[in-house]
Amino acid sequence: xxxxAVIGIVLFALFALVPLGGEAYWxxxxxxxxxxxxxxxxxxxxxxxxxxxxxxxxxxFGLGAYTGAVAQKFGLHMGVAWLLAGLLAIVxxxxxxxxxxxxxxxxxxxxxxxxxxxxxxLVNSATDLTGGGMGLNLPLPAMSSVDAQARFFYYAMLAxxxxxxxxxxxxxxxxxxxxxRCIQQNESAADMLGVNTTLFKVAAFMxxxxxxxxxxxxxxxxxxxxxxxxxxxxxxxxxxxVMVLLGGAGSIFGPLVGAVLFLSLEELVWREFLELxxxxxxxxxxxxxxxxxxxLLSLSQRFARQKRPA
Amino acid sequence: MSAPLLELGGVTRRFGGLxxxxxxTLAVPQGEVIGLIGPxxxxxxxxxxxxxxxxxxxxxxIRFAGEDITRLKPWQGAxxxxxxxxxxxxxxxxxxxxxxxxxxxxFAGGRSYGREAERExxxxxxxxxxxxxxxQRASALTLAMRKRLEFAKGLAxxxxxxxxxxxxxxxxxxxxxxxxxxxxxxxxxxxxxxxxEHLMKVVLSLCSRIVVLHHGELIAEGTPESIVKDPxxxxxxxxxxxxxxxxxxxx
Numbered sequence: 001x002x003x004x005a006v007i008g009i010v011l012f013a014l015f016a017l018v019p020l021g022g023e024a025y026w027x028x029x030x031x032x033x034x035x036x037x038x039x040x041x042x043x044x045x046x047x048x049x050x051x052x053x054x055x056x057x058x059x060x061f062g063l064g065a066y067t068g069a070v071a072q073k074f075g076l077h078m079g080v081a082w083l084l085a086g087l088l089a090i091v092x093x094x095x096x097x098x099x100x101x102x103x104x105x106x107x108x109x110x111x112x113x114x115x116x117x118x119x120x121x122l123v124n125s126a127t128d129l130t131g132g133g134m135g136l137n138l139p140l141p142a143m144s145s146v147d148a149q150a151r152f153f154y155y156a157m158l159a160x161x162x163x164x165x166x167x168x169x170x171x172x173x174x175x176x177x178x179x180x181r182c183i184q185q186n187e188s189a190a191d192m193l194g195v196n197t198t199l200f201k202v203a204a205f206m207x208x209x210x211x212x213x214x215x216x217x218x219x220x221x222x223x224x225x226x227x228x229x230x231x232x233x234x235x236x237x238x239x240x241x242v243m244v245l246l247g248g249a250g251s252i253f254g255p256l257v258g259a260v261l262f263l264s265l266e267e268l269v270w271r272e273f274l275e276l277x278x279x280x281x282x283x284x285x286x287x288x289x290x291x292x293x294x295x296l297l298s299l300s301q302r303f304a305r306q307k308r309p310a
Numbered sequence: 311m312s313a314p315l316l317e318l319g320g321v322t323r324r325f326g327g328l329x330x331x332x333x334x335t336l337a338v339p340q341g342e343v344i345g346l347i348g349p350x351x352x353x354x355x356x357x358x359x360x361x362x363x364x365x366x367x368x369x370x371x372i373r374f375a376g377e378d379i380t381r382l383k384p385w386q387g388a389x390x391x392x393x394x395x396x397x398x399x400x401x402x403x404x405x406x407x408x409x410x411x412x413x414x415x416x417f418a419g420g421r422s423y424g425r426e427a428e429r430e431x432x433x434x435x436x437x438x439x440x441x442x443x444x445x446q447r448a449s450a451l452t453l454a455m456r457k458r459l460e461f462a463k464g465l466a467x468x469x470x471x472x473x474x475x476x477x478x479x480x481x482x483x484x485x486x487x488x489x490x491x492x493x494x495x496x497x498x499x500x501x502x503x504x505x506x507e508h509l510m511k512v513v514l515s516l517c518s519r520i521v522v523l524h525h526g527e528l529i530a531e532g533t534p535e536s537i538v539k540d541p542x543x544x545x546x547x548x549x550x551x552x553x554x555x556x557x558x559x560x561x
Binding site: 174175178179181182185186188189190191192193194195196197 | 385388400401403404405409413414416418422423463
């Protein structure tokens with residue numbers, strides 16, 4: 001655990017240096033990358049550790065974005081609005097998990113997929129509160145320059161990512177993480193060994209929601225304007241899963257590695273193949289998952305095994 | 311005699327219209343080894359599932375150490391001291407042997423995460439003779455070793471009652487003898503055991519009492535000697551005509 005924590009601290013310290021480079025394009029990209037990192041690490045709680053394929057990321061993201069936006073509309077301080085978004089997401093996930101986590105496998109996946117759609121329709125129809133389909137404008141933060149704003153939101157996202165990482169590290173080296181790994185490998189056997197499976201799964205689901213909700217709120221403040229199809233986009237759910245699978249499910253650094261890899265691919269492919277970028281990206285992902293089913297990080301283990309004398 | 315550790319009162323379990331277990335009343339005294347036998351499909355494993363809460367009883371009550379546990383979930387029973395091994399062994403394949411047993415020590419045995427659970431797990435692994443493979447993956451073990459792993463997991467749960475579901479199925483003669491010695495050693499620690507078994511050699515040499523299930527009903531109960539002579543049992547296993555012929559020959 002110590003080793004992982006040290007690597008994590010060094011990693012995030014390096015990230016903190018990015019704004020010194022100065023270029024707006026890279027800073028924007030790095031902010032998105034950290035946001036993707038938060039989504040991927042969060043999904044790792046429920047999808048990687050517990051093995052439950054949740055598609056609810058988009059629901060938590062949108063819920064957080066709208067909670068933050070509406071709270072700011074009513075004059076709450078931006079920081080308070082972000083915390084409120086996390087709080088609402090975790091409570092929502094707790095209630096939702098209690099109902100949904102009785103389902104296993106595909107059934108759970110499909111049920112979680114529908115949640116974002118339902119929330120989007122609700123937000124669409126609650127026009128008074130959310131502006132409905134017209135979207136919602138957020139107050140501009142009182143900051144001197146556009147550059148200062150960009151740096152501020154970069155550091156906000158960095159802090160959130162570091163927090164998510166710390167939570168994941170703590171969970172993974174604890175009774176909770178151990179119990180989740182038992183559930184992932186054989187839920188009936190875990191139950192028989194005294195693991196309160198429902199409680200553990202709901203806890204994992206709540207952890208997978210809280211940071212995503214906050215990321216949604218930070219995102220909303222960052223871009224100043226949100227609308228339902230943007231923040232309840234099912235692609236957030238899909239991307240989180242793809243990133244974790246690319247990096248290595250259930251591992252500590254897998255989600256982060258996956259986020260970096262995915263964003264690089266997305267950006268490169270988008271620049272080179274403007275017309276068919278989604279198609280090329282999809283093909284690359286299929287190839288990666290096909291040949292590296294346990295993620296990129298499994299490569300290092302494979303090398304380590306080969307080096308060891310037989 | 312003290313109150314029995316496990317008491318089943320009129321326990322029935324239905325699956326749709328089928329009664330897999332029908333009106334079973336049974337008492338398992340503290341410290342004894344009870345054998346549960348019956349032809350294939352008699353409902354033996356279902357009865358274990360009902361006791362542990364995997365498939366809760368449709369009717370009747372189950373009491374464990376004086377407490378009504380009929381409606382408890384498996385993990386709640388596990389924390390009260392009910393451990394079971396599976397007919398088809400169920401380790402956590404990607405974890406090491408040590409982690410498998412540590413999980414049992416932690417979640418059912420009440421040990422804290424980390425060193426304490428691992429130290430206890432090592433003791434149990436040494437006891438069942440798996441100390442040498444503690445750091446291997448559970449999926450790398452042979453069948454006989456996996457069965458031993460089930461024993462170690464069961465022990466790490468600090469059980470008062472151990473339900474053994476065909477722990478000897480698929481083992482060769484030597485391995486069966488080793489398993490027998492292990493079960494005796496566990497029983498000597500004061501653990502009450504309910505064992506489902508097809509091998510009569512095992513049942514006869516271990517059990518103080520045997521109960522026989524057939525079509526979900528309890529058809530006979532008694533000492534090993536009386537059970538093998540019981541015409542209802544012979545009939546259940548070998549058919550009515552054989553039982554009549556055997557009875558005539560004896561009579």
